[in-house]
Amino acid sequence: MNALYPVNAIRIIEKSALASLPVGTLMQRAGAAAATTAHTIINRAGSPKGRVLVLAGPGNNGGDALETAANLANSGHDVTILMVLKRANPTEETSLAMKKAAKSRAKWENALSLTESIERIAKSRWTLAIDGIFGIGLNEGIKGNLKELVLTVNNLGCPILALDVPSGLNADTGTIVGDEGTAIKATHTITFIGDKPGLHTAKGRDYAGIVTVADLAVEKKHFIPSGCFLNHPDLFQAFLVPREHDSHKGTYGRVGIIGGDLGMGGALTLASRTALMMGSGFSYAIYIKDAPAIDPVCPEVMVRQAHRPHPNCSALAIGPGLGQSHVAYEALQKTLSTTLPLVIDADALNLIAANPTLKQLLLYRKAPAVITPHPLEAARLLETNTATIQADRMKSTMKLATQFNVTAVLKGSGTIICSPDGHFAINPTGNPALATAGSGDVLTGMIVSFLAQGWRPFEAACGGVYLHGQAADILVKRLKGYTGLTASEIAPAAREALNALIYR
Numbered sequence: 001m002n003a004l005y006p007v008n009a010i011r012i013i014e015k016s017a018l019a020s021l022p023v024g025t026l027m028q029r030a031g032a033a034a035a036t037t038a039h040t041i042i043n044r045a046g047s048p049k050g051r052v053l054v055l056a057g058p059g060n061n062g063g064d065a066l067e068t069a070a071n072l073a074n075s076g077h078d079v080t081i082l083m084v085l086k087r088a089n090p091t092e093e094t095s096l097a098m099k100k101a102a103k104s105r106a107k108w109e110n111a112l113s114l115t116e117s118i119e120r121i122a123k124s125r126w127t128l129a130i131d132g133i134f135g136i137g138l139n140e141g142i143k144g145n146l147k148e149l150v151l152t153v154n155n156l157g158c159p160i161l162a163l164d165v166p167s168g169l170n171a172d173t174g175t176i177v178g179d180e181g182t183a184i185k186a187t188h189t190i191t192f193i194g195d196k197p198g199l200h201t202a203k204g205r206d207y208a209g210i211v212t213v214a215d216l217a218v219e220k221k222h223f224i225p226s227g228c229f230l231n232h233p234d235l236f237q238a239f240l241v242p243r244e245h246d247s248h249k250g251t252y253g254r255v256g257i258i259g260g261d262l263g264m265g266g267a268l269t270l271a272s273r274t275a276l277m278m279g280s281g282f283s284y285a286i287y288i289k290d291a292p293a294i295d296p297v298c299p300e301v302m303v304r305q306a307h308r309p310h311p312n313c314s315a316l317a318i319g320p321g322l323g324q325s326h327v328a329y330e331a332l333q334k335t336l337s338t339t340l341p342l343v344i345d346a347d348a349l350n351l352i353a354a355n356p357t358l359k360q361l362l363l364y365r366k367a368p369a370v371i372t373p374h375p376l377e378a379a380r381l382l383e384t385n386t387a388t389i390q391a392d393r394m395k396s397t398m399k400l401a402t403q404f405n406v407t408a409v410l411k412g413s414g415t416i417i418c419s420p421d422g423h424f425a426i427n428p429t430g431n432p433a434l435a436t437a438g439s440g441d442v443l444t445g446m447i448v449s450f451l452a453q454g455w456r457p458f459e460a461a462c463g464g465v466y467l468h469g470q471a472a473d474i475l476v477k478r479l480k481g482y483t484g485l486t487a488s489e490i491a492p493a494a495r496e497a498l499n500a501l502i503y504r
Helices: 007-018 025-044 060-074 092-103 114-123 144-154 204-208 233-239 265-277 326-336 347-354 356-363 375-381 386-391 393-404 439-452 457-479 487-502
Strands: 051-056 078-083 128-132 160-163 188-192 210-214 228-230 254-259 282-287 302-305 315-318 342-344 369-371 407-410 416-418 424-426
Touching (some): 007 025, 025 060, 025 092, 025 188, 025 210, 051 060, 051 144, 060 078, 060 092, 060 128, 114 144, 254 265, 254 439, 265 282, 265 439, 315 326, 326 347, 326 356, 342 347, 342 439, 347 356, 347 375, 356 393, 369 393, 375 393, 386 393, 393 407, 393 416, 393 424, 407 457, 416 457, 424 457, 439 457, 457 487
Parallel strands (some): 051 078, 051 128, 128 160, 160 188, 228 424, 254 282, 254 315, 282 302, 315 342, 342 369
């Protein structure tokens, strides 16, 4: 499993490792690893030797860049180094890297002003740009001439390799540093020692590109425990169990999904069908208004009315197409009072946010619950705004999980899953094709299906989110683009991905 480390943890690990190593060792290893990655990118671009622009900042990230530049220049690439914001007293390891770069075959961009350098850079053709301006310690937004430099590099039209973290991106939160700041929009990021959460959520996936981790041969003894991981089937492997021949439909759980107000029955239909495709033996679509006699497209789904006694279910979900009427309120109140595992989504979350009584019912439930808000729903639950939620998605998800004693799934780019005891997973699968009506209802059906089959809440959420995104990735490859995916296509692809994991 790929552990994720916040900046303060990386600093502790680095300090511990440096205490037993000669000066400059980790920087030299970073430069060697980055040069290898750069070689690969250049070769994929179709040219064995390339014109490489290296941006080196004033700190140790700049030292990593100088080591990388020296290695690339000495291996025959045409390297130009632009020093940005030179420091009067660089660290000892950065000084060593500067001397190494000065002795190499690299050229130096020595314009009288940064503005002049930017103009020359913009007029040149580059095979690759390497960003080593700022590392993980940036506290202020990139502004002025530096902002102009970043925007120019972003528009060069060549691949961009960021060292450790794209300059301007917060390594912990995935946000752009500063209210009016900007960031390098890398196509590739090589991050050092350990992976960082901000590379995988919020703006991270757009700005970090393809992320690789170079641990710099730091020994395991220096690493501290992490409670955050990149979501992966290893996290829910225990439940990926082949089916026994001696089993029946009752073995795999009964799902009940409540919603389907007038004009919103499609949401309930999507969730209910998905539950079957994810392996549940029974799926009940429980309508709060005017249930049809049958689901004509998926007759395997059984249809019920919410005002009648609920069927004998293994797990429930509520929210898809629920609405916020008095009838919806009563259905939610009744559902929260059950002792069944529960998934809560959409209007069920909005009703809880607006009603203290429902909040208390959720908080003191004896059975586990999973909530799946998007940022606006999360903001309503936490009585804040979406900007605050998105400013620190991990912190927001933790608040949801602990405040309501649930497993919380904060949807979005790099969906975050958090258990009530503070364990995190950030999801790496999925793409913009999921920005389509009904995709959240499909996710609800997936998670509740796993709960009904006996998965623990955190694993059910991790499995649902991972496969939901993987299904979109499969479909995008087939469609050759992100446009026009519909929610009803997701579940069949997710079923394919699930079976591939179980029977590989």
